[in-house]
Amino acid sequence: MRRIIIILLSQLVTILLFSQGSTIATLDIRGLKKTKISFIKNVINTHSGGVLDSLQLDEDIIRLKRLPLVSHATYQVIAHKGNSYNVIIDIEENFTLIPTVNIWTATNRQFAYKLGLYDFNLLGKGIAFGGFYQNNGYDTYSINLRAPYLFNNQWGIAINHQNWKSEEPLYFNNGSANYLYNNRSFEVLGLFELNFNHKFQFGVNIFTEKYKYITGLTADDIPTNFEVDKELFKFIYDLDFLDYHYQYVNGFRSLLYVQYVTTENVYQDDFFIAWNDFFYYKRIGEKGNWANRLRLGLSTNNESPFAPFSVDNNLNIRGVGNLIDRGTGVIVLNTEYRHTLIQKGWFAMQTNVFLDAGTWRNPGGDFSDFANAQNIRMYPGLGLRFMHTKIFNAIFRIDYGYGITENASRGIVFGIGQYF
Template sequence: MRKSLLLIMVLFITNSLLAQNIIIKNIQFEGLKRTKESFLRRLVKVKPLSAYNIEQIETDVERLNRLPGIAKAIYRLDKTNPTEYVLTYQIVENFTIIPGVRVSQANDDSFAFRLSVFEFNFLGQNQIIGGFYGRNVFDSFGGYWEAPYLFSNKLGIGVNYIKNVMREPIFFPNDNTVNYKLDNLSTEIYALYELDFHNNFQLGIKYVDQEYSFIDGAVTAQVPNELSAQKWSVLSEYENNHLVVDYQYVYGFRNFTNVELITGGEGLLDDELIAQTDFQYFKKVGEKGNWANRLKLSYATFNDSRFAPFALDNQLNIRGAGNSTGRGTAEITLNTEYRHTLYEKDWFVLQSNTFLDTGTRRNPTGDLNDLVSNSTLKVNPGLGIRFIHKRIFNAVIRFDYGFGIGNNATNGFVFGIGQYF
């Protein structure tokens, strides 16, 4: 027994010493069409003539799989002599010029839409550039550019300009819903920094010119005709990412935490601190299943205004809840769903979805007891279907129907692009 253990230890030490003497002589990339090889060489941490390290190689593969321009990356090691390997990354690229169409019902029951086009591999460096035009009672438009690795393999930048104009319902006491025209013009610039493979930071500033103009509703002393504010915000975000992505399957966990300090407002649009954290957990179930979970916690310090920052909405938190049917200054949302691959052939995947969305909120001017009140609790189970193109980035067309349970229950059909979370 002792001899066997001694032999195992000797073999382990010998293999470790041999591995330390092996070097990666050269690095190659296969399958590249639009992505620049120079960009990927700068991004990966394994370099030519570096020591062989299998964990670092596998981490680089996962780093490549997270890029919008890459559908799937694997690696191959070819031995040229006993102490040298050639490392080859085999790449399947995504198609990344993505048009988008969103169709919905506006808050005045009219037809609403949003048209967009985004390039997720701009200049072959996985930069994001694009814009949108939409009409939700009023016209809106915006433009975005984000280059996460513009300056180095750790440091990048993003900017956006958005003019969002919409009919916005605000909920006053005694079931008095007042509709405003919200004209929200914002400009933002931010820096992105990758501390390591799992931890990313974002820091930026934003200018917002915000105007509310009365449209209709019951006029009372509490209901202002017009409100306006010119605000500056400091925004920060931290991401801890341990996800593994294999086409339509995702497993691991991720957390986003955002903090925004807003100044420049007054009265009903006063200054506030907004904090949100989003926990996500994914687990592969058998050969074709994927269990996905999201817990979202949100809190705003300014609680004296009906113009609250968090909305109860089909596209944001509770499928079947309707379009902006409630507002809050704190919220808890839990989404859990089981995704199952019904059919898969080459590039196409048909996936079913069984979900449960639950959430509660603190009403404007309310207290934290609202979060445990039946009057604010929403429970919506539902069913859905997904049509997925495996070689087009984020090409998931989803259809869901949520069934409300309990008091003030609402049912609804939800359409969108991309997984719900």
């Protein structure tokens, strides 16, 4: 009780001080090793000589904790002279030079691997740069640059190039066929942060798709080999009210993706696709976290094996299998409870209990498809998380999903980072 009274009194004193037109005499940023102080000062809105605003300081701390380079951040306010104060921001940096190593068995039963390296704090300025090489029987590579605060604390840019190859199943009415799919793309996006909660991305992706028939069913109206050039116009709106405390997350976030693809070929028309991911996280006690993601999406409803929404282990339903179906509409709910079992220094281990459930609209179908039992999939399961709390996204996850709907499968899913 005494502790609660002291906290309330300190908060009351802080509010009274901040309401008197107090100013910031000095701003001291501590704890930085790789990151440039100039970059941190560019990101936040609190500055020396400015007005002392507790709400602005709270927002700046949350903004810093959203950066990949920051593990945790706090601030102190110390009396200086008269009505001025010294502000100290303490930052715990993440290690941000992250290698990627994945090993698995590909669809063609060949041994597959992926090697990559990314720096999420290039030059100490919060720039993410890196790439990967993948071999799953075919050579794939990607190079990515993302600088969200390149010009100021509102404007940035992202540039991506990828040459992707993989065996892709295409689904027809009476069966499926495997194609070698090759996508060569170049993308440029503008990044704009309107304010603390509202961010936008917009730009264009110019790409070439190649399909080469390998095995399986074919049809008279679907070619065995073809190549087509396309342009994709992209818009993303990020409404973010999340707050982070190491591996714990609290709050709400909405991510809206809108894309329009233009093409000139007899097998595919121009099409529109949009989906929204709604996230809700709730901290439960000291060690618990309830996490939720709801995805709602629709696209142009062409009766085509190239439908954009897929049913896949690594995207939406854990345990269902790799790319087992496609659709032109999607409703997916992922919900899980995460509980920290061990927390010692930099290491933490979590367990989770989850339920992944979803349904799809068939290509050329109607909205009643969402209620069709053959399209509904429900997979409860259990998982483990092994974390390094001082390295960005250093979370190794293992999940086991068990299907309880018609013709369901089961399986283990490995990955890096939380599932959502």
